[in-house]
Amino acid sequence: MSRPAGVAGATGSSGPRVAVVGAGAIGLSVAWHLVRAGAGEVTVLEAAHVAAGSSSRSVGMVETQYLDAHEIAMRAYGRRLVDALERDHGLRFAREGYLRLAHDGDDLHAFELSAALQAEEGCDGRVVDASEVARLVPDLAAGACAGGLWGPSDGYVDGSDYCSLLAALVRHAGATIRSGCPVVAAEPGPTLVTPAGRFPADVVVNAAGPWAGRVGDLLGAPVALVPQLHEVVSVALRRPLGYVMPFVMDYVPRSGREGVYFRQDGPGRLVAGLHSDEAVHPGADPDAPLGVPDAGVVELLASRLAELLPRLDDAGAGGGWSGLYPTTPDGFPVVGRHPAAPDVVCALGAGGVGIQLSPAIGRAAAELCTTGSSPSVPDDSRWSASRLAGWTA
Ligand SMILES: Cc1cc2nc3c(=O)[nH]c(=O)nc-3n(C[C@H](O)[C@H](O)[C@H](O)COP(=O)(O)OP(=O)(O)OC[C@H]3O[C@@H](n4cnc5c(N)ncnc54)[C@H](O)[C@@H]3O)c2cc1C
Numbered sequence: 448m449s450r451p452a453g454v455a456g457a458t459g460s461s462g463p464r465v466a467v468v469g470a471g472a473i474g475l476s477v478a479w480h481l482v483r484a485g486a487g488e489v490t491v492l493e494a495a496h497v498a499a500g501s502s503s504r505s506v507g508m509v510e511t512q513y514l515d516a517h518e519i520a521m522r523a524y525g526r527r528l529v530d531a532l533e534r535d536h537g538l539r540f541a542r543e544g545y546l547r548l549a550h551d552g553d554d555l556h557a558f559e560l561s562a563a564l565q566a567e568e569g570c571d572g573r574v575v576d577a578s579e580v581a582r583l584v585p586d587l588a589a590g591a592c593a594g595g596l597w598g599p600s601d602g603y604v605d606g607s608d609y610c611s612l613l614a615a616l617v618r619h620a621g622a623t624i625r626s627g628c629p630v631v632a633a634e635p636g637p638t639l640v641t642p643a644g645r646f647p648a649d650v651v652v653n654a655a656g657p658w659a660g661r662v663g664d665l666l667g668a669p670v671a672l673v674p675q676l677h678e679v680v681s682v683a684l685r686r687p688l689g690y691v692m693p694f695v696m697d698y699v700p701r702s703g704r705e706g707v708y709f710r711q712d713g714p715g716r717l718v719a720g721l722h723s724d725e726a727v728h729p730g731a732d733p734d735a736p737l738g739v740p741d742a743g744v745v746e747l748l749a750s751r752l753a754e755l756l757p758r759l760d761d762a763g764a765g766g767g768w769s770g771l772y773p774t775t776p777d778g779f780p781v782v783g784r785h786p787a788a789p790d791v792v793c794a795l796g797a798g799g800v801g802i803q804l805s806p807a808i809g810r811a812a813a814e815l816c817t818t819g820s821s822p823s824v825p826d827d828s829r830w831s832a833s834r835l836a837g838w839t840a
Contacts, residue, residue, distance in 0.1 A: 462487035465816045466639050466648035468630050468662050469493060471502040472606065472802050473794050474654030475613035476809025477816075482620035486817050489622035490646060492639060494629035498610035500656040501801065504737070504770025506679060506710065506718055507609070509803040510545040510601035511570040514561050514700050517828065521807035523568035524823075528806035529604060538604060538612055543711065544693035545601035546575075546583060548592040554699055558596040572598045584695060586688070586758045592697075603694065603710070606802055633666045637790055650816045652792045653785075657733035657771040659795035668785035671838035672796060673730040675772040678740035680748045682709070682717040683763045697755065698722050701778075707751045718767065719748050722799050725778040737769045774798040776838050782811045782824045783832025792816055793832050 465481055467474045470493035481489045493499065509529050511522040532538040549555045558574045565572040575597045580587060583597065614624055625643060632640040639646040653670065655662040663670035691711055698706025705727050709719035740748075749764040756762075775781060775796035785791040794812035797804050807823065811830070814821040824830045 462817060463649035464488040464647065465490070465650045465652060466646050467491045467652040467654055468639070469500070469654040469656055469658070470497045470610070470614065470624055470626070471500045471654065471656050472498075472610055472613075472805035473656070473797060473808050474652065475610055475617060476805040477652050477654055477794050477812045478617045478622050478624075478809075479613050479620075480809045480813030481816060482617055482622050484813055484817055486813070489617070490648070491617070491622065491624040492628045492630055492641060492646060493624060493626050494658075496626045497614045497624065498607045500658070501770050501773060502610050502656070503607040504679075504768060505606040505802050506720070507603035507606050507802055508545060508601070508694055508710075509540070509604060510598050510694070511565055511568070512545050512547045512561065512572050512596045512598050512601065512696075514557050516564050518700070519561065519564045519568055519570070521823075522803055523565070523570050524810065525803045525806040526570065526601075532609075532612060536612055536616070539608060540602050540604055542600050542602035543691050544583070545598040546580065546693050546695050547596040547699070548580070548695065548697045549594045549596070550699070551593055555594050557699070558594070561596055570598070571600055572596055583693060585690065586692075586756045587695070588755055588757050591755055601694070604802065609802065630662060630665060637666065650790055650792055652794050652812055652816065654794045654812070656795070656801070657731075657773040659773060659793075661733070663785075663793075666785075666788060666791050668788035668791040668793070670781065670793060670795060670835060671776055673726040673774050673776060674733050675726055675728050675774045675798070676731040676769060677720060677722070677772055677799065678744045678767060678769040679718050679720045680740050680745050680764050680767040681712070682719055682752065683765075684715050684717065684759065685761045685763070687715070692717060695755075696722065700724055703727075707748065707755065709752065709756075717762070719752055719764070721748070724798055724800065726774045726776060731771055733771060737771075740767050740769055772799040773801065777834065779829045780804060780808055781832050781835060782808050782815075782821070782830045783826070784815055784819075785832055786836050793835070
């Protein structure tokens with residue numbers, strides 16, 4: 448990776464000129480970690496505006512209820528960073544709790560291991576039995592689960608607010624964010640070409656979310672991505688719950704099946720959707736218009752919710768929004784220097800968990816830009832860019 452000496456950056460220090468493509472949660476987190484590390488010139492090029500892509504369409508959960516050490520460690524870093532943004536900059540983080548349902552003893556065993564790993568990271572996730580689940584979610588159907596993994600201090604942010612805060616911090620530190628500035632071509636160097644001018648850089652970060660495949664092609668750094676269309680359905684309650692419904696997730700990571708989730712969204716309303724970390728649908732066109740969930744999805748979710756929350760069967764499902772998970776073929780992000788173009792750093796493919804992973808991905812990508820390697824995402828990790836070579840776009 449080229450790293451010219453003495454390039455005076457907007458932050459006033461020397462270091463590589465970094466051009467980040469995309470001002471979503473991940474591109475902005477990369478930029479923020481770069482300016483915090485005192486990197487040289489940092490420019491974020493954004494086709495539309497801050498949080499124009501998936502980041503404003505998420506349900507914003509930030510949690511650590513995962514099953515293996517790497518996945519938990521990456522999320523624990525995210526939790527700490529969101530806590531710090533709340534404390535130091537007033538980010539709204541609604542700590543309403545996160546409950547992952549267990550279906551059987553095998554799930555509970557995996558959840559016990561998760562709780563132990565979380566404790567090592569200073570997180571408070573713990574296993575709860577079916578009676579405690581019933582206390583946490585009194586409307587959940589009896590027999591719906593064998594227990595759960597409960598993160599009492601997990602919660603959600605608003606994706607747009609989170610991005611706006613990061614953008615303000617990045618700008619305050621002297622970096623530039625260019626909105627309405629799509630990258631349309633790249634020249635060797637690398638130099639990014641946009642309708643607003645040409646941007647030479649030492650390192651380019653591909654953080655283009657669902658468009659990362661297209662941007663990768665422009666950069667000569669191809670990326671296989673399978674953008675997944677996901678809908679969020681709004682559910683109007685007919686009566687007050689009398690308690691705060693936590694986020695409930697009926698999906699066990701890496702199970703390969705899509706599970707239903709729901710959480711409270713202000714008084715009298717839930718939001719609900721279907722989630723999988725894996726690519727379970729054909730890839731969607733990232734430029735296709737995104738509308739409200741279609742009638743088939745609303746009907747499917749309404750029937751799944753009626754099974755899980757039978758006492759709320761008079762609730763009215765309808766309306767909501769849709770968005771894209773920027774998912775890779777194996778469902779893990781790609782964070783690393785591109786094997787075919789070492790001056791391109793990939794920070795992409797975070798699927799349906801890119802808000803909670805954006806701090807860890809941003810930290811690792813910034814390390815790669817400034818030092819050429821990342822201790823938190825070594826080359827043999829499951830986020831490694833070496834996987835790209837095995838995928839066809
Ligand atoms: C319905 C739904 C629910 C979700 N819920 C959660 C959740 O609860 N928790 C969680 O952690 N995650 C959740 N996610 C996932 C999360 O939203 C994404 O993983 C995350 O927003 C991805 O961020 P990103 O920065 O990679 O992409 P984006 O936010 O899409 O940003 C990419 C940016 O790149 C720009 N861009 C594209 N092409 C170019 C170009 N050529 N030149 C310049 N700019 C370009 C786009 O305009 C866009 O602004 C959810 C997603 C959806 C759709």
